[in-house]
Amino acid sequence: MTRKYNFCAGPAALPTPVLERAREELLDYEGRGLSVMEMSHRSPEFVTIAENAEANFRALLQVPDNYRVLFLQGGASTQFAMLPYNLLGNGGTPNYLYTGIWGKKAIAEARHLGGAHVAASSEANGLTAVPRPEDIQLSDDAAYLHYTDNETIGGLAFDYIPRSDVPLCCDMSSSILSRPLDVSRFGVIYAGAQKNIGPAGLTLVIVRDDLLDRAKPETPTMFNYRVMAENGSMYNTPPTYAWYLAGLVFDWLKNDVGGVEAIEVINARKAARLYDAIDASGFYSSPIAPINRSRMNVPFVLADESLNTVFLEEAEAAGLLNLKGHRSVGGMRASLYNAVSEAAVEALVGFMSDFEKRHG
Numbered sequence: 001m002t003r004k005y006n007f008c009a010g011p012a013a014l015p016t017p018v019l020e021r022a023r024e025e026l027l028d029y030e031g032r033g034l035s036v037m038e039m040s041h042r043s044p045e046f047v048t049i050a051e052n053a054e055a056n057f058r059a060l061l062q063v064p065d066n067y068r069v070l071f072l073q074g075g076a077s078t079q080f081a082m083l084p085y086n087l088l089g090n091g092g093t094p095n096y097l098y099t100g101i102w103g104k105k106a107i108a109e110a111r112h113l114g115g116a117h118v119a120a121s122s123e124a125n126g127l128t129a130v131p132r133p134e135d136i137q138l139s140d141d142a143a144y145l146h147y148t149d150n151e152t153i154g155g156l157a158f159d160y161i162p163r164s165d166v167p168l169c170c171d172m173s174s175s176i177l178s179r180p181l182d183v184s185r186f187g188v189i190y191a192g193a194q195k196n197i198g199p200a201g202l203t204l205v206i207v208r209d210d211l212l213d214r215a216k217p218e219t220p221t222m223f224n225y226r227v228m229a230e231n232g233s234m235y236n237t238p239p240t241y242a243w244y245l246a247g248l249v250f251d252w253l254k255n256d257v258g259g260v261e262a263i264e265v266i267n268a269r270k271a272a273r274l275y276d277a278i279d280a281s282g283f284y285s286s287p288i289a290p291i292n293r294s295r296m297n298v299p300f301v302l303a304d305e306s307l308n309t310v311f312l313e314e315a316e317a318a319g320l321l322n323l324k325g326h327r328s329v330g331g332m333r334a335s336l337y338n339a340v341s342e343a344a345v346e347a348l349v350g351f352m353s354d355f356e357k358r359h360g
């Protein structure tokens with residue numbers, strides 16, 4: 001068996017030790033004679049799995065006690081709607097920073113519920129730099145401020161946490177667990193799991209206690225943060241196997257890697273290695289302002305776009321998978337999430353240099 005290097009933006013590479021452990025436990029979980037997939041979500045075995053996963057996640061990000069961690073479904077896209085449902089019960093206008101495609105989708109969902117104010121935008125610079133703090137202009141009646149920490153498609157990342165007197169809400173789908181985080185700065189943080197958390201099908205939400213009482217009265221039950229919090233994210237059947245796998249990923253990150261401080265150092269090294277190679281070449285380029293270059297998603301273009309197909313074919317033959325950029329922007333994109341090793345980045349940089357020598 002050979003595991004190739006997977007640079008997919010999501011569902012993304014999972015740590016090999018996690019998959020090995022899942023394989024070992026697949027048919028017979030801890031001598032119970034059944035798979036985790038086949039257990040009742042209300043069984044003591046699964047409740048222990050769920051509680052351990054949450055405890056490890058809380059420990060990794062030092063989540064304060066006055067925050068709830070919810071294990072939900074529907075992906076980050078569902079949070080685009082859940083957030084305004086849950087935070088607009090007292091009125092006011094939701095405020096958004098627009099820095100890319102995912103933020104735009106979040107704004108569209110808020111508009112379905114009445115409207116949204118764009119407090120700052122990267123439109124003028126072609127989504128290549130995030131707004132500076134002094135450019136952010138909240139509306140007088142702001143109910144919350146939402147931003148996308150890392151735009152996965154554009155490869156555009158915030159270099160700071162915005163200051164806000166209203167609850168700060170953040171889509172961290174593609175950056176959560178890649179570095180330490182001061183959760184206390186936020187009202188709500190959410191993330192689809194399929195990048196740094198686990199397989200697709202699970203969505204994590206971190207919500208501050210005092211925000212559980214702001215839902216609009218018409219909020220559907222399954223959309224209500226309070227209902228989910230009061231039921232331990234088990235109001236209905238949760239995605240049990242994805243939850244279990246996320247628990248294995250948290251265990252790996254905490255105990256094998258040494259936590260988010262350790263992974264931050266590795267992630268910084270991986271990204272620097274690739275951006276330095278791009279910048280040193282006259283053949284590859286990145287349009288993103290250096291201060292806002294994502295460590296998780298590195299989009300780049302070839303000087304000669306007619307070589308895109310052969311680049312991807314040769315990369316795949318060399319065992320480097322999923323380097324095609326998102327269909328909306330084209331070019332290439334290498335996603336360097338936590339489970340992508342330094343060896344993978346080394347192999348990619350080596351391939352790119354060799355390709356440039358042959359085709360540049």
Ligand code: PMP
Pocket residue numbers: 009010074075076077078102148150151152153171172173174192193
């Ligand atoms: N936000 C960001 C930043 C994303 O990268 C993605 C998915 N790539 C989404 C939201 C949508 O997530 P989902 O597919 O889980 O709904």
